[in-house]
Amino acid sequence: MGEHQVQKVPLPSIRRYPLYLRLLKAHLEEGEKWISSTEIARVLNLKPIQVRKDMACTGIGGKPRIGFALEPLIFAIEQLLGWDNATDAILVGAGNLGSALTGYHGFDQYGLKIAAVFDNSPEKIGTMINGVRVFAMGEMPEMVSTLSVRMAVLTVPAEHAQEVALSLVNAGILGIWNFSVQALNLPSHIIVQRTDLAVSFAELSARLIKEIRKKT
Amino acid sequence: MGEHQVQKVPLPSIRRYPLYLRLLKAHLEEGEKWISSTEIARVLNLKPIQVRKDMACTGIGGKPRIGFALEPLIFAIEQLLGWDNATDAILVGAGNLGSALTGYHGFDQYGLKIAAVFDNSPEKIGTMINGVRVFAMGEMPEMVSTLSVRMAVLTVPAEHAQEVALSLVNAGILGIWNFSVQALNLPSHIIVQRTDLAVSFAELSARLIKEIRKKT
DNA sequence: TAGATTGTTAATCGATTAACAATC
C-alpha cells in the first residue's frame, strides 16, 4: 500500500540541513540537550517558522516551550542525508582542486571519506595526497567494486570529464560530484551533482555590481 | 522618475548566465552569429521558454525564425554580471583550497583575476602560487587600496574567518566569497557569498540515498 | 497560571511553465 512513501523534502531544505547539523552538534558538545527553532533561527539568520518546517521533514517533533531534543534530531538529519555511516567515495583527477578536496577537513565531520584517488599521470601514481593513495585509472573498476563505492568526485579537465564519467558509471558508480565545467551526458538513473565555481562567482559578482551601481 | 530602474533579475537566472556565456562563446568561436532559445535549451537541458525569459532580462531581443545575435547577447550578459572588465580580487588563506582556487582555470575566462594572495605563515610569504605572489597579511590594507580591489576570496580556517573578514572590510573590501564554514557577522552593505562544499555534498548524498532506498 | 513555543492550515510570493498571437 505504499506505506513507506519517500517523504518529499524540498531541495532548499536539504541545503539547510548541513547548517543545522553543525549548530546542533556544537550545542551538543557544549552539554546542551534541547534547542528551540527560535534559537536556531536567530543564529542562522532564518525565520523560526522555516526552521520548524524543516524540522518537521525529519519526522522529529518538538516540545512547546522547550524545543527539540538535540540527539534524535541530529540522528534524523544524518539519516535523511544518508550521512549515518561514512559514505566512501573515490576522487578522480589529482590536480590542484582534487588535492584540495582530498584534504578538505569538514568532509570527515560529515559522511564523506575519500577512500582512493585516481589519476593518469605517472609521476602522481603511487604517491600520497593528504593521506590518500593515488592509483592508476586502470585500477579504478576493480577498486570500486572491492570497496563498494557508489560516489565519485570528478575533478578532471573538462575535455576528459565525459569519458571518465562514463567509465565511472560502467564501474558501478551511481552518484557523481562534477566539478568540471563540462555538462555530463549519462544514463538518467545516475545522480549528477554539479558544483560550478563560476556560478557562485557570478552570483557574488552580480550582487556586488548591483550594489555598486546603486550608489552611483 | 526612476528611469534607470535596476531591473530585477531572479537569482536562478543569474546562476544560469555563466552556462549561457560558455555556450554562446563556444558558438561564436565556431564562427556562428546566431543561436535560438530552442538550441540553447537543447544543449543545456532547459526549457526554451525559460531561456527566452532569461534572455529577456538582458534587454536583448531576438528575431523570430532566427534567434538571438551572439555578440550583443554575450556583451549584455557580461555587463549584467559585472564581468565586462576583469574583476580583480585578492585571496586570503593560501592553504590547499586557496592554492587550488588561485590556479583555477575557468576564472580567467570570466571576470575574475586573483591579483594577490595573503597568508600569515612565514614560509609561504614571498613565494609564488600558480603565478601569484603571496604577501603578509600586514600588507593587505595598503594593497587593497592601491589595487582598488573590491572583492576578496576567503579561504582561511573557520576560527580566523570572522576576524580576517573584518579586517578585509576595514581595508575597503565590499564583496567576500566565503569558503569557510563560519557564518560571518558583517555590516549589512557588505555582500557575502558563501560556498559551502558540505551543502553540495549534502544535496548529492540525499539524492543518492533516495534513489538507492527507492530500489530497496 | 502565564507565556513561550510547537505544529497546522491558509495566504503570499516568486519562479517556472503553458498558451498563443505576432513576426519574419
Place this chain on the structure above:
DNA sequence: TAGATTGTTAATCGATTAACAATC
C-alpha cells in the same frame, strides 16, 4: 507562403511566510 521562433499574458507550481489554536 508555410512554419519555426519570439515575446506577452495567464496559469501553475512550489517554497516561504503568516495566523493562530494547541501545548506544556
